[in-house]
Amino acid sequence: MDNNDFFEGQEKLLEVWFKPPNSTITPGKHPHRDDAQGLRAIPRARVEGILDEAKCCILDAFHGDFMDSYVLSESSLFITAYRIILKTCGTTRLLPALPLIVQAAADVGLTEIDDMFFSRREFIAPHTQEFPHRDFREEVAYLDQYFDGVAYPLGRLNGDRWYLYTLNNQLHITCPDVTVEIMMTSLDRTAMNAFYKSTLTAREVTQQSGIADIVPGAHIHEFLFDPCGYSCNAVFGEFYFTIHVTPQEEFSYVSFETDVLKEDYTPMILKVLDIFKPGKFSINVFANEHAPFGNAQNAFNIQQVQGAGFQRHDQQLCCLAHASVLFGHFTSNTHTAIEDAEQHQRRQRVPGYKALVATPPPAAA
Numbered sequence: 001m002d003n004n005d006f007f008e009g010q011e012k013l014l015e016v017w018f019k020p021p022n023s024t025i026t027p028g029k030h031p032h033r034d035d036a037q038g039l040r041a042i043p044r045a046r047v048e049g050i051l052d053e054a055k056c057c058i059l060d061a062f063h064g065d066f067m068d069s070y071v072l073s074e075s076s077l078f079i080t081a082y083r084i085i086l087k088t089c090g091t092t093r094l095l096p097a098l099p100l101i102v103q104a105a106a107d108v109g110l111t112e113i114d115d116m117f118f119s120r121r122e123f124i125a126p127h128t129q130e131f132p133h134r135d136f137r138e139e140v141a142y143l144d145q146y147f148d149g150v151a152y153p154l155g156r157l158n159g160d161r162w163y164l165y166t167l168n169n170q171l172h173i174t175c176p177d178v179t180v181e182i183m184m185t186s187l188d189r190t191a192m193n194a195f196y197k198s199t200l201t202a203r204e205v206t207q208q209s210g211i212a213d214i215v216p217g218a219h220i221h222e223f224l225f226d227p228c229g230y231s232c233n234a235v236f237g238e239f240y241f242t243i244h245v246t247p248q249e250e251f252s253y254v255s256f257e258t259d260v261l262k263e264d265y266t267p268m269i270l271k272v273l274d275i276f277k278p279g280k281f282s283i284n285v286f287a288n289e290h291a292p293f294g295n296a297q298n299a300f301n302i303q304q305v306q307g308a309g310f311q312r313h314d315q316q317l318c319c320l321a322h323a324s325v326l327f328g329h330f331t332s333n334t335h336t337a338i339e340d341a342e343q344h345q346r347r348q349r350v351p352g353y354k355a356l357v358a359t360p361p362p363a364a365a
């Protein structure tokens with residue numbers, strides 16, 4: 001891939017929870033700390049077929065005690081006994097892989113879906129996407145074929161926003177479940193230089209950037225793209241985190257996502273912001289009704305984030321039947337409107353991007 005090419009870093013994220021046979025989840029037991037094979041019994045060739053459909057492939061795999069973790073050509077895949085998380089970026093077609101996932105799960109005896117989430121940030125260049133990802137409404141119509149879900153846009157219609165489609169069911173899960181995602185843009189140039197190919201190995205980049213210290217002891221596997229770009233998955237027991245870096249200045253983007261359980265996410269959030277130094281970031285927190293801190297709004301301390309040099313512009317809380325979802329948008333105190341204008345100018349000079357924006361958006365299906 002040419003360093004000058006436009007790359008859409010913003011990922012599409014699909015998480016599907018299948019009902020264990022006979023609902024064998026013990027009350028209070030973490031649903032992903034399960035020795036059962038469940039979805040992990042799906043043969044590798046079948047997993048590759050699912051990824052083919054999404055237009056990406058496996059670069060690296062790690063098989064933990066409770067989770068199979070795959071670093072992909074475009075982001076990540078995590079498979080636990082009853083949950084699959086597929087995150088893909090670029091112009092991948094994530095949702096057409098959904099029927100294949102459902103069929104593969106049925107073939108290993110998991111025929112009922114307990115819950116599902118599909119989410120993504122607004123793309124930088126939406127019209128470069130293929131069906132059904134050209135528009136959130138198109139994605140919702142696609143998902144409505146399979147689910148009776150609810151769909152929300154969160155954030156600004158004329159600014160940074162994030163979309164969510166989920167079920168709104170009461171679940172039988174009796175333990176906390178939290179996901180935190182930080183989506184960073186306008187990143188510090190010096191911090192991004194670490195994610196260009198140099199004499200360092202991908203492992204050394206993980207260590208020297210500070211990523212290895214986010215969760216000490218986590219098993220991290222990573223990939224450094226040529227000439228730039230970095231992805232890693234970290235597995236620790238039943239939990240994961242995943243980071244993806246698009247360092248090109250014109251459209252720099254870094255995502256961090258984890259399901260680790262904490263009473264206070266502030267230290268982890270501050271560590272991530274310190275490593276990547278974004279000019280702006282969006283954060284979303286999903287917290288089910290058993291989360292130790294109550295609703296998603298209490299997952300981190302806003303004053304401490306502001307004290308670290310970020311100003312909150314937007315915050316919305318979405319209350320579901322069994323969970324709450326927070327969306328927040330922040331800008332660094334050192335980030336200026338002039339920088340935004342300069343980035344816009346630079347983006348126009350990216351050959352791939354210019355050609356793309358000059359192409360009229362395709363008509364809706």
Ligand SMILES: C[S@@+](CC[C@H](N)C(=O)[O-])C[C@H]1O[C@@H](n2cnc3c(N)ncnc32)[C@H](O)[C@@H]1O
Pocket residue numbers: 001007008009010011073074075088089090225226227228229230231243244245246247248253254255
């Ligand atoms: C790390 S990958 C995964 C993207 C991730 N979703 C993100 O945060 O942007 C994207 C980065 O790797 C670079 N890259 C280089 N070769 C690539 C390839 N063959 N496929 C995908 N990305 C590649 C892209 O230009 C971009 O900087």
